[in-house]
Amino acid sequence: MAHEPKLSAFIIKLNSIGRNVEKTNRNLFKNKIGNTSDNLEDSFIFLEICSKFIRTLDTEQMYSDESTKKSMTANQLDIENDDINTNIRFHSTSYIIEGIVEGGAYGKKRRKTSTTNKHLKSEVTERDAITDDFYFLIYTPLESDKSILLIQSYTDDNIDSVMKKFWKNFLTHPSLFRQPSITKYIPKNIIEDFKNGATISNLTYSTEIPSTSLLGSSIDFQTRNFKVTVKIEPTKDGITYSEFDEIITPIENSMFKNLRLGVFNKKKGALKDNETGKSSPFQLDNNFAIKPSIILSKYITINHDDSDFIRIKDYCFEILENIKQEVYPRNAVQER
Incomplete structure (x- = not known):
């Protein structure tokens, strides 16, 4: 099983500082965008967070995890124009960010050699990442303190560590929220x-x-x-x-x-x-x-080409619904 796509699910739980802090994604997001007004539309709050997410990830320098030597980045042109074929999409009514990021491993000095002409060589330095495309989806209901993160990777390569590091750092705010906990979750039907x-x-x-x-x-x-x-x-x-x-x-x-x-x-x-x-x-x-x-x-057709990401996306939305039923009990009272 050399390069088989696989999927991992994680539950992110906010970690508030003090009992008087409202422990919800809405409160965290409002503070992160610098607007705590009570009359903000939820869609406005979410899209502002999406803009902040892109500004944080889509930078000249790849976002890296030195401990595992993994890095990732977004290649996003515009978050509002539907005519542009963006890699990442934002669903303001369902509070979902999903799409494709580029990522991979770095930290090894190697040489790249053409298989058709052994004389065509180039150096791969320790700061060069060998990258692939990875699909992800994060669901962040504003009234809850829990989010669901889905990360597609491969049996021989993954960016789980750097993706989790990114969200641990992103879902914080000084004096209000420490780094959240992120735990692996296996849906009941998979078990x-x-x-x-x-x-x-x-x-x-x-x-x-x-x-x-x-x-x-x-x-x-x-x-x-x-x-x-x-x-x-x-x-x-x-x-x-x-x-x-x-x-x-x-x-x-x-x-x-x-x-x-x-x-x-x-x-x-x-x-x-x-x-x-x-x-x-x-x-x-x-x-x-x-x-x-x-x-x-086991669950979708894999052709090992770009068309796989369409089916991976559809499957992620399907399995998300199953996880939501398991993670968010109806009429649950939010912690404060």
Whole structure:
């Protein structure tokens, strides 16, 4: 599965400073645009935030996350003229920003060589990003303190870290709102699909261990850490969901150099879809809950060309409706 489009969903929850701050997107947005008047139309507030969003992201310099060496940018000409084929669209009545951003990895010095003429070469510096197009959608209902973020990426490349960093910094305001929390969310229908039609093909645990713990104190190996990875893989059939519930606790309690696998820093695995035969990665959280990736080819046609983004957009709007029903209970009282 070299370059398969996949989708991740996240819930963004505002983090107000003090109990007296109205914890809603409306209050945050009004303060960010510098107009807290009570008679503002919601559509005006949202479009002003959209303008601020574009001014923040569509700059000469790409927005970067140094810790993961990922960057992204928008290439937007106009946010109001419908005659212009913009990459990002703003839906003022439904409070949705969606579209395509350019992003990718940087930080490695490499050389680019033509496959048809090996003598045609060019340098790729550490400040050059190898980019691709990625679709995203964010739904920000003004009366709520929660937003839904959908990020399309690929099995071999993603911009999740830099996209989340952007929204963490954007959805803040001095003295009123700290950085929000962003947590991964798996829609219930995706979880049911996994339960009914997928098996676990492997589990992988990794962490860093000091040399003294790994090698013992009798060996003088200076003070350094070693990355240790433990992979658990059934030799025949994969592990079903019901079997997983039975075996995960004994696996987590297994010991390596006096360390339980359960305390390892990173825990992940791979799911094999029995219908399509394709595998996809998943993260395992501290509650043993499997969070599978949404491999888009299971739900829409993927041609590996620009036409995919039309179907990805349609699917995102469809799955957004499912998530809204799960995340926003009817008649919910807003926190203040």
